[in-house]
Amino acid sequence: MSPPHSSAALLSGWGRTAPSGAELVRPLGLGELRTTLDDAPTRGVIARGLGRSYGDAAQNAGGRVIDTTSVDDVAWFDAERGHIKVAAGASLDELMRHLVPRGWFVPVSPGTRFVTVGGAVASDIHGKNHHRVGSWCDHVSELTLLTPADGQVTVGPDRDPDLFWATAGGMGLTGVILDATVTLTPIETSRLLVDTDRTANLDEVMALMESGDAAYPYSVAWIDLVATGSALGRSVLTRGRFARRHELTGSAARDPLAYSPQVVAGVPPVVPSGLLNRASIRAFNEFWYRKAPARRRDEVQEIPRFWHPLDLVRDWNRLYGARGVVQWQCVVPLEAGGALRRIIAGLAEARCPSFLSVLKRFGPANPGPLSFPGPGWTLSLDIPAMVSGLGPLLDRLDLEVVEVGGRIYLAKDSRLRPELVGDMYPRLDEWRAVRDRADPNGVLRSDLSRRLGLC
Amino acid sequence: MATVRDAVGGVQSVLVLGGGSDLALATVRRMVADRCHTVVLAARHPDRLEGELAALRGAGAATAESVSFDADDVTSHQKVVDDVFARHGDIDLVLLAFGVLGDQDNFDHDPVAAAAAATTNFVGGVSAGLAVAGQLRAQGHGTLVVFSSVAGVRVRADNLVYGATKAGLDGFASGLSDRLAGTGARVMVVRPGFVHSKMTDGMDPAPFATTPEAVADAVLDGLRRGSEVVWAPPALRLVFGVLRLVPRPVWRRLSAR
Ligand SMILES: Cc1cc2nc3c(=O)[nH]c(=O)nc-3n(C[C@H](O)[C@H](O)[C@H](O)COP(=O)(O)OP(=O)(O)OC[C@H]3O[C@@H](n4cnc5c(N)ncnc54)[C@H](O)[C@@H]3O)c2cc1C
Numbered sequence: 001m002s003p004p005h006s007s008a009a010l011l012s013g014w015g016r017t018a019p020s021g022a023e024l025v026r027p028l029g030l031g032e033l034r035t036t037l038d039d040a041p042t043r044g045v046i047a048r049g050l051g052r053s054y055g056d057a058a059q060n061a062g063g064r065v066i067d068t069t070s071v072d073d074v075a076w077f078d079a080e081r082g083h084i085k086v087a088a089g090a091s092l093d094e095l096m097r098h099l100v101p102r103g104w105f106v107p108v109s110p111g112t113r114f115v116t117v118g119g120a121v122a123s124d125i126h127g128k129n130h131h132r133v134g135s136w137c138d139h140v141s142e143l144t145l146l147t148p149a150d151g152q153v154t155v156g157p158d159r160d161p162d163l164f165w166a167t168a169g170g171m172g173l174t175g176v177i178l179d180a181t182v183t184l185t186p187i188e189t190s191r192l193l194v195d196t197d198r199t200a201n202l203d204e205v206m207a208l209m210e211s212g213d214a215a216y217p218y219s220v221a222w223i224d225l226v227a228t229g230s231a232l233g234r235s236v237l238t239r240g241r242f243a244r245r246h247e248l249t250g251s252a253a254r255d256p257l258a259y260s261p262q263v264v265a266g267v268p269p270v271v272p273s274g275l276l277n278r279a280s281i282r283a284f285n286e287f288w289y290r291k292a293p294a295r296r297r298d299e300v301q302e303i304p305r306f307w308h309p310l311d312l313v314r315d316w317n318r319l320y321g322a323r324g325v326v327q328w329q330c331v332v333p334l335e336a337g338g339a340l341r342r343i344i345a346g347l348a349e350a351r352c353p354s355f356l357s358v359l360k361r362f363g364p365a366n367p368g369p370l371s372f373p374g375p376g377w378t379l380s381l382d383i384p385a386m387v388s389g390l391g392p393l394l395d396r397l398d399l400e401v402v403e404v405g406g407r408i409y410l411a412k413d414s415r416l417r418p419e420l421v422g423d424m425y426p427r428l429d430e431w432r433a434v435r436d437r438a439d440p441n442g443v444l445r446s447d448l449s450r451r452l453g454l455c
Numbered sequence: 456m457a458t459v460r461d462a463v464g465g466v467q468s469v470l471v472l473g474g475g476s477d478l479a480l481a482t483v484r485r486m487v488a489d490r491c492h493t494v495v496l497a498a499r500h501p502d503r504l505e506g507e508l509a510a511l512r513g514a515g516a517a518t519a520e521s522v523s524f525d526a527d528d529v530t531s532h533q534k535v536v537d538d539v540f541a542r543h544g545d546i547d548l549v550l551l552a553f554g555v556l557g558d559q560d561n562f563d564h565d566p567v568a569a570a571a572a573a574t575t576n577f578v579g580g581v582s583a584g585l586a587v588a589g590q591l592r593a594q595g596h597g598t599l600v601v602f603s604s605v606a607g608v609r610v611r612a613d614n615l616v617y618g619a620t621k622a623g624l625d626g627f628a629s630g631l632s633d634r635l636a637g638t639g640a641r642v643m644v645v646r647p648g649f650v651h652s653k654m655t656d657g658m659d660p661a662p663f664a665t666t667p668e669a670v671a672d673a674v675l676d677g678l679r680r681g682s683e684v685v686w687a688p689p690a691l692r693l694v695f696g697v698l699r700l701v702p703r704p705v706w707r708r709l710s711a712r
């Protein structure tokens with residue numbers, strides 16, 4: 001028997017590259033959500049948040065997919081200590097609207113606010129502050145998890161830590177996350193003081209990040225992957241911190257915690273393939289680089305402009321046309337700067353068009369066996385899926401990454417060779433053992449887990 | 456290991472119906488050179504494919520096997536297909552490649568032989584195609600590649616039976632593609648022109664003649680792009696765009712060989 005509110009659906013990730021058909025179940029409350037693992041179909045079940053992972057992590061071809069986004073209440077909020085217990089289907093967008101005016105911010109924010117708390121845990125997401133505070137699950141004190149083996153269980157860093165850390169970055173394959181208790185970051189204002197540095201090449205930006213990141217809570221570089229020669233890897237580095245109340249002037253000072261992010265426009269459902277092509281992406285990169293100031297200090301920016309500029313345009317992924325976009329994000333160890341340079345040179349040489357390319361320096365890893373971040377340089381890029389030769393090019397880059405002990409981010413993957421995943425995540429078997437305890441019959445499955453043979 | 460089609464068209468597992476087909480084998484070799492680890496060749500004489508299977512294993516396929524399959528025995532199709540899916544888990548890609556060309560001069564005097572060709576090419580295609588579609592639908596993903604032909608785009612007098620069977624198969628495959636919309640399963644129709652293969656051995660090549668390897672490249676490119684129809688060589692799309700429209704008397708003259 002099908003659970004309530006279910007329908008056949010064709011689902012894909014944010015990259016819209018490899019859709020698959022599934023039974024989509026939309027539980028309307030916690031009670032219904034708790035029944036979603038019952039009578040599981042033979043092809044299994046996976047939870048889905050807002051579908052912002054780029055590849056196939058939140059799809060389950062021929063099986064069941066649970067849309068968690070209707071179960072999104074805040075159980076409690078301790079405004080004194082900055083703790084919140086919130087249902088997994090709540091979005092970071094909703095959280096920020098609730099928290100910022102009250103003087104609190106999410107501990108980690110990705111490049112979009114349209115991700116759920118469940119998705120944040122399952123991908124153990126990172127933000128511009130990883131070098132200082134780690135990733136999302138470093139700020140989670142407790143999770144309620146629905147597992148096929150034991151039903152509802154509570155886990156945390158000091159309560160069944162194995163299952164807790166296997167769930168951090170576990171891509172939904174250890175259970176359905178019902179809620180999370182999260183430690184927040186206090187803020188005096190909703191404005192940031194931002195320093196911008198435009199660098200002539202890769203060496204310059206790496207040196208600036210190495211020497212200066214420690215002084216800033218938030219740091220990330222936009223990198224031009226089209227530039228070649230002496231301009232290879234030229235970047236615009238932006239770093240900042242939340243402003244103190246006394247640092248604001250004018251209207252900002254009158255309403256220091258004001259927060260009202262806007263969505264200006266959508267993109268029509270059908271866009272001709274090829275709108276984003278080599279020429280337009282090259283032109284964009286040139287424009288973006290030129291438009292940045294060579295050096296600017298203490299510019300006041302609002303949260304959406306600093307963190308979520310893409311969220312301004314709804315459904316911007318449609319700009320890539322029907323064939324969609326491939327994301328590729330790797331991390332290579334800090335001492336493997338040479339590999340980073342070879343990767344960037346390889347992309348520039350292949351004239352690989354990417355315009356949302358970002359470079360960041362990660363801090364230490366947490367105990368999650370499948371958690372992506374670890375000390376090193378992370379590079380992420382978007383490439384139109386229709387670019388010819390893309391598959392072989394990314395396969396070559398994967399080998400560069402593996403060779404130096406790096407890995408790629410599963411939340412963004414849609415095409416990795418399965419035999420590489422064990423090299424990239426050497427603790428995969430340890431993770432599998434914990435997973436098998438929570439899900440001995442392999443009920444939790446996704447297109448990602450099948451494609452890569454994760455479980 | 457079970458798998459699904461990836462973002463750039465990578466295929467991990469493939470089933471070929473008509474496992475000895477030169478066009479299909481050229482395609483499978485390309486896929487094994489990339490990341491395809493499971494190959495099942497379904498053919499009338501599975502034992503004759505041992506050499507080919509060994510070569511595929513040598514090229515990196517972890518699993519390469521052949522099974523018995525006769526396109527004319529429509530009552531067996533469902534079971535053959537179901538068994539393959541049951542034993543190997545997900546199949547990303549199925550190539551429907553069997554077919555016979557025949558000789559129109561012979562068909563003119565032997566309607567029974569003509570009906571046999573129609574059974575293989577069309578009736579067998581319908582039944583095998585539907586058996587595969589059922590599995591792909593249940594699996595929620597996967598692509599059925601149907602080898603049609605330009606001969607079916609506009610039927611020529613001098614191979615009218617073959618052309619008509621391909622016209623029927625092409626129509627079936629296009630309709631099936633629409634029937635599967637929204638399920639995750641897909642159909643891609645391939646329309647080659649003259650290809651140098653076992654089928655055309657000893658014949659005079661037609662204009663735009665090509666090779667099995669070039670057809671394989673066109674198939675892989677189509678998978679990467681998510682195409683619904685692939686022409687091989689691609690220029691034939693334009694050529695037949697025109698040929699489809701020329702008046703009958705002109706067509707009779709142009710197509711006579
Ligand atoms: C524009 C953009 C920018 C991004 N920037 C960043 C970034 O800076 N840093 C970063 O780390 N990531 C980034 N991402 C990726 C994104 O943060 C992750 O993919 C995140 O997991 C998406 O959350 P979601 O709610 O959309 O989850 P989905 O994409 O729906 O699902 C992702 C995974 O979470 C699992 N999951 C979701 N909910 C649950 C649940 N309740 N229980 C169990 N499992 C669950 C799913 O099974 C799946 O495996 C970005 C994505 C976009 C589109």
Ligand SMILES: NC(=O)c1ccc[n+]([C@@H]2O[C@H](COP(=O)([O-])OP(=O)(O)OC[C@H]3O[C@@H](n4cnc5c(N)ncnc54)[C@H](OP(=O)(O)O)[C@@H]3O)[C@@H](O)[C@H]2O)c1
Pocket residue numbers: 472473474475476477478479498499500524525526527551552553554555575602603604605646647648649650651652653654655
């Ligand atoms: N070559 C061309 O010029 C050309 C052009 C357009 C379209 N096509 C189409 O492309 C497909 C592949 O052609 P190809 O060039 O690769 O030819 P091929 O090498 O002759 O392959 C055709 C295959 O079909 C098999 N077959 C025939 N009858 C069968 C039956 N009753 N049951 C099971 N298998 C059967 C044959 O098996 P056996 O080995 O047992 O005989 C042979 O392996 C065919 O559908 C063909 O019509 C070819």
